[in-house]
Ligand SMILES: Nc1ncnc2c1ncn2[C@@H]1O[C@H](COP(=O)(O)OP(=O)(O)OP(=O)(O)O)[C@@H](O)[C@H]1O
């Protein structure tokens with residue numbers, strides 16, 4: 001089956017049952033001012049005029065999106081735990097760095113609370129109804145700012161963000177004085193609420209900067225992060241082949257989240273957003289909910305996997321009776337997405353799985369078509385696809401791989417990354433660390 005664009009050019013759920021979070025542990029109430037400031041903290045005025053402990057950073061070490069060199073300088077060490085949060089239109093991605101060592105400057109109660117949070121996060125794979133830890137993506141012994149530790153990857157729906165803030169407040173997470181690094185549109189949308197509810201300042205990073213930073217870091221620290229598909233449409237021969245993009249600049253990045261952003265990345269520090277489209281992951285899910293009764297992304301993908309889009313889409317062969325030879329359009333190319341649905345009989349017979357597959361093919365084709373045009377325009381032959389739309393979605397990845405190869409006559413390659421939707425969250429944590437290095441946005445000793 002060849003189906004791409006029709007011409008060769010162009011209840012947080014999460015933490016909502018956090019009882020186990022505190023089970024048997026006495027969490028200090030640090031929303032009240034401590035009798036005396038702890039070493040390593042200064043008193044910062046809250047809007048209400050009372051004082052709460054805030055971190056005071058004591059060193060500036062080598063930092064950066066490579067995870068920081070292990071220099072002889074004392075590493076930058078904000079109070080634990082270290083989180084990076086990407087608050088997107090559909091999902092919140094939370095990256096948690098668990099350092100291997102506890103440094104002496106962490107006050108005892110911080111260490112205790114950090115341990116409690118750590119235990120809660122790492123001994124569960126689900127949180128409440130909708131929070132999930134992607135344990136298969138966990139990375140051990142990776143460096144951040146001169147510290148080694150484990151990176152954990154957690155996600156929950158953005159619709160649960162207010163619940164998360166509320167529970168963070170009532171259950172002790174917010175009592176820690178660490179800064180929360182955040183990116184994505186929600187870092188701006190929720191800033192005020194987080195300040196009002198939990199009295200935490202967000203350290204905001206731009207989502208594109210964070211994304212590029214995160215790609216660079218994970219590519220550097222995870223040996224087989226990036227790969228392509230060989231023989232994508234032949235199940236018996238299809239295989240994932242590792243392909244490092246570390247020195248493969250320039251490349252196009254297509255971030256398929258709720259909507260789609262396209263970046264041209266020319267080097268570690270030179271990149272720009274070149275295009276975007278509103279037809280993305282949320283379009284797929286929204287239309288599937290509307291047309292098929294699916295309620296979750298996983299359900300929608302499972303339905304699509306069983307369906308046949310040809311019952312829904314009008315193909316070139318439905319119009320030409322075969323290929324459109326003059327312009328090298330094979331007969332099984334989609335000529336008109338959902339084109340059969342004008343026919344009442346076909347409409348009556350269209351099964352939910354066929355509709356789900358047709359939505360997936362439509363959205364994927366559109367993304368592929370746009371990616372191809374952006375690559376051609378920039379004269380770049382590698383296109384890196386990421387974002388959570390690709391999570392458990394081999395169908396789209398293989399369709400993109402095949403189509404990219406076919407329409408470019410083997411010149412363009414579609415590349416994918418294992419950590420799909422987590423690059424922004426990793427990147428914003430690193431951005432924060434490197435600001436400390438640059439001496440921006442941190443309180444000096
Ligand atoms: N468990 C899930 N719940 C909801 N959507 C999911 C889930 N898993 C994968 N997805 C898909 O991932 C998309 C969101 O991807 P991602 O998290 O990368 O973007 P986002 O940051 O929320 O969006 P944006 O960057 O546009 O603000 C959804 O629109 C959906 O297609």
Ligand SMILES: CC(C)(CO)[C@@H](O)C(=O)NCCC(=O)O
Nearest residue numbers: 185258259260261275276277278
């Ligand atoms: C709005 C963002 C950047 C939020 O991540 C993303 O959803 C997007 O790129 N949407 C497409 C917007 C456009 O049409 O360019």
